[in-house]
Amino acid sequence: MEGSSSSSSSSAMLFRLSSFLMTQQEDSLLSPPLFDNLIPSSFNNNSLLVLLTSITIILLLIIIIKQLHSHHTRQPFHPKHNLPPSRAFTAEAVMGMGRKVWRVADSFAGSILEESRKNSGADAGTGGYRKDALELFKWVIIDVFGVVALGYDFQCTKSLKLAPLAQSFDYSIDDVQERTLASEMCNPFMQCYWLPTERNRRYAFHNGRVRGHMQLRTFSSSLASRGDDLLTILLKTPSPNNNQGNDNVDVMSTKEVIEMLLTLFYAGYDTSSTALSCAMYLLSTHKEIQTICANEARAASISLQQDPSTWNEQLAYCKAVVMESLRLHSPVTLTSRTLETNVQLDECTSVPKGTRVYIPIELIQTSECNFARATEFLPERWDSSYIPPANPHNIFAFSDGARNCVGRRLALMESTMVLACMVRDLVVNVPEGFKLEMKKKFVMTTPEEVPLIFTERCRDGRV
Structure with missing residues (x-):
């Protein structure tokens, strides 16, 4: 009974924690009291180990989900704004x-x-x-x-x-x-x-x-x-993509x-x-x-x-x-470029298009x-x-x-x-x-x- 109660308590806390974090915006701030209220005041050692492991896994999953969501929902940089x-x-x-x-x-x-x-x-x-x-x-x-x-x-x-x-x-x-x-x-x-x-x-x-x-x-x-x-x-x-003669610049x-x-x-x-x-x-x-x-x-x-x-x-x-x-x-000291064309270095060595090439600035200079x-x-x-x-x-x-x-x-x-x-x-x-x-x-x-x-x-x- 004690183990079941401990497990259900940890599960309930994890559910509250994951639900809370998933609803937060990426730029939101949590005050310490709000975050502290999510964590129960006491639990036994076994629960602590399970809890910490579970939190780590859940946070990693949340990070991946939020980063993927941010990537897919990010507004594209429209070509008309591609101003160097x-x-x-x-x-x-x-x-x-x-x-x-x-x-x-x-x-x-x-x-x-x-x-x-x-x-x-x-x-x-x-x-x-x-x-x-x-x-x-x-x-x-x-x-x-x-x-x-x-x-x-x-x-x-x-x-x-x-x-x-x-x-x-x-x-x-x-x-x-x-x-x-x-x-x-x-x-x-x-x-x-x-x-x-x-x-x-x-x-x-x-x-x-x-x-x-x-x-x-x-x-x-x-x-x-x-x-x-x-x-x-x-x-x-x-x-630069504005049409000539267009009044709406x-x-x-x-x-x-x-x-x-x-x-x-x-x-x-x-x-x-x-x-x-x-x-x-x-x-x-x-x-x-x-x-x-x-x-x-x-x-x-x-x-x-x-x-x-x-x-x-x-x-x-x-x-x-x-x-x-x-x-x-x-x-x-270091930069890189992605080749846009095939490069022939000598008779035996060629570098194909799309290769990322690292440039050792310090050594060159x-x-x-x-x-x-x-x-x-x-x-x-x-x-x-x-x-x-x-x-x-x-x-x-x-x-x-x-x-x-x-x-x-x-x-x-x-x-x-x-x-x-x-x-x-x-x-x-x-x-x-x-x-x-x-x-x-x-x-x-x-x-x-x-x-x-x-x-x-x-x-x-x-x-």
Whole structure:
């Protein structure tokens, strides 16, 4: 009787639990009291074992059913909305963003210069402004995203800390990345955002704040009176499938635009901050190259304040430093493509259409077959004929082909301007004996840490 009662009690509880979970939407939240009420206050050890095993099996089945249901009921991306975001990242469009990016970079350098002056009287071991590079450059990356994509100033570079809204952006992307770590790949519950866990509640809060703010930005004013931020450009851009002469111009929905901008932000947030962190480390260990960059930045500073569109020519060496840093320390180490045609590698080897091919970016960019003196930090390979010039098609930091990084022009301009403004006003160092160590994060690599030390630069530009 006791066993029968225990079994019926467990079965009743399981029925209540499964019925309750199946009625929940994927983005719903459960408060802890609601979930706790589903579980009886006491049961014996045998019931506990049966219960836990049964719950695991039922949850796995629910996960599979809900994921299949989500897949089959998801609204298709209609061809008329198949608008490539590259339309917002043409060379002309990116040039138009230059003034905003330069303003953020200049403000960022000014804030760090002010902080370094506060500690200028300290001894060499503790003087200057000290900060981990990854955290530091996330502030400027998110400010650039704010003004360029949303027409909104997060003011992280002025306060030198993440504002509350910026913290939500940062938390959202960190959480998504942690769920894709190798250690979590075998956890079937990790991608179930609808489960009533504390982690999912935190993610829902921060993700809701991010999307809510972006939604409000779309209604802040009429499209006709808005600026030239990416949000407005994408909302205004007609679908490429509109017929000529059709008065009913079809554009992407607000939801589609928000999803696109968030994808661009997620793709560029850690990659850009990693690229700048590695570039600054390399400059701190190559003082003569840092001086060349500082002199170039000082010579171009006044004219770039008036017309930032000429950055590519006036900051050629600073851009070369960024390119060389990306070559040696690409934030993304691996990508893949599916072959659309048969490929004949040699007389004996052919790869059939439909094969997924993995591209080892790190190996390609550090191979002597593709770059002379491949392991050396030589920005000149991108800026002169001092050594055999680099073939730009041999660098895959932004991938290549029709599906390359759509924001590559903006990322290069952003990184170059930030680097130029910082070395223009500041000397960058790392602690004596520090060596850069990289860690793997899925297909990305990021520095373990890069403790940078900033002090004011002499007027003659010397380190």
